[in-house]
Structure formats: C-alpha cells, structure tokens
Amino acid sequence: MIKAVIFDMDGVIVDTEPVYYERLHEFFKYNNIHTETEELNKIVGSSSVDTWDAIQRIWGKELDKNQYEAAYDEFYKDMPIDFRKIVDQDITFVLDWLTKENYKIALASSSSHSNILEVLEQCNIKHYFHSILSGEMFKQSKPHPEIYLKTAETLEVKPEECLVIEDSTYGIRAGKAAGMYVLAKEDNRFNFNQDLADGKIKRLNEIITELKN
Numbered sequence: 001m002i003k004a005v006i007f008d009m010d011g012v013i014v015d016t017e018p019v020y021y022e023r024l025h026e027f028f029k030y031n032n033i034h035t036e037t038e039e040l041n042k043i044v045g046s047s048s049v050d051t052w053d054a055i056q057r058i059w060g061k062e063l064d065k066n067q068y069e070a071a072y073d074e075f076y077k078d079m080p081i082d083f084r085k086i087v088d089q090d091i092t093f094v095l096d097w098l099t100k101e102n103y104k105i106a107l108a109s110s111s112s113h114s115n116i117l118e119v120l121e122q123c124n125i126k127h128y129f130h131s132i133l134s135g136e137m138f139k140q141s142k143p144h145p146e147i148y149l150k151t152a153e154t155l156e157v158k159p160e161e162c163l164v165i166e167d168s169t170y171g172i173r174a175g176k177a178a179g180m181y182v183l184a185k186e187d188n189r190f191n192f193n194q195d196l197a198d199g200k201i202k203r204l205n206e207i208i209t210e211l212k213n
Helices: 017-030 037-043 048-059 065-075 091-100 113-122 146-155 169-177 206-212
Strands: 004-007 104-109 131-134 162-166 181-185 199-201
Touching (some): 004 146, 017 037, 091 104, 091 206, 104 113, 104 146, 113 131, 146 162, 146 169, 162 206, 169 181, 199 206
Parallel strands (some): 004 104, 104 131, 162 181
C-alpha cells in the first residue's frame, strides 16, 4: 500500500532541464567550447557534483570551480529564470489531492538545496512537502538509491510504501534500486531510458488515477 509520494524536481515539477541545457550550451559556445549533443545529454538529471565533473571533462583544460560559477552567473545575471512560467500545470492540484488524502509528500532532487528552495518558494508549493532532500547532502547522488532510502526513513515509511515520480535515467534507476514503485513522466528530448520504470505518465494528474486503482 502506497503511503508516500516522492517527487523529483527538474523535469517533473518544473521543466527546467531544457532551460539549463540551453544555457549551458550558450555559455560553452560563448567560451569557444564545442561539444557533442550526446555529451550534454549525459549531464541532464545529474547531481551538481557529477555535472561539474562532466563540465571539467568537456572543457578540456584546468578549470577553477569558483571562477567558472562566477563567470556563468555574470553571463546570465540579467536573465533570471522565472520558475513560475515553467512549473507543471497539474502540480498544485495533485499536491492538494495528496494532502487531502493524507499521503506523505517529499522531494528528492539532485539539484542544490538552495536551488530547490528557490524553485519551491517561487512556485509557492514548499509548504506541501514533509521532507526536502538534495543530492548534495549525500556522498553519492542518483543513480545511487541513498537519497530515496533516506527520504523513506525521514517520512517513517518503508521503501515499498513509496511511489516515486521521476523522468531521468539516473532518477528512475535510483528509485528502483531503493525498492520503490516508480512512475516515469514521459520525456523524449534527452534520450532518457525510462524502460526500468514500473509505468509511464504523460501528465502529473495521472498520479491520482494510479493511486486510486
């Protein structure tokens, strides 16, 4: 019996992945760094640590993380992301329903904790979540299951009592490795392998139908 629903954030609650992807591509191009689409696709859904490792590999020369981040922030300083424009149209309705039905609700994202809070506060949905965990809190982020196992522990439920909503290959693998039921929000833009998921949904409101069955 499902007692808790655990959401990924990027690509599930907010459609940030194409925004981040395009920004990274433009910043690379500005710095005369050229890479294959496949290399950038590998970054989508990665933790901040894994993303940095990939950026260093693609950059191909010694790179100081603080200098890189300062240059990136400067490049986009006049172009902040309005997360309210890319939040999923069903999320508030689904979170309301889950709350009324007494499901425990959690967020387990590979993004930094500061970024998670910025998204949730902008979109005015932070108050729905009983647990909010970031991949940067763990030695190994997705596809390692630790973030999901810790979320279950925080919610005081068993892994098999959790429904995970994911989109990326890494996230789906993490949820399955944790012994949880995983629904993949369909996304064909980044060559994700979603075949490991227990089912697929096109819209978040299908979560309600899944839980009613």
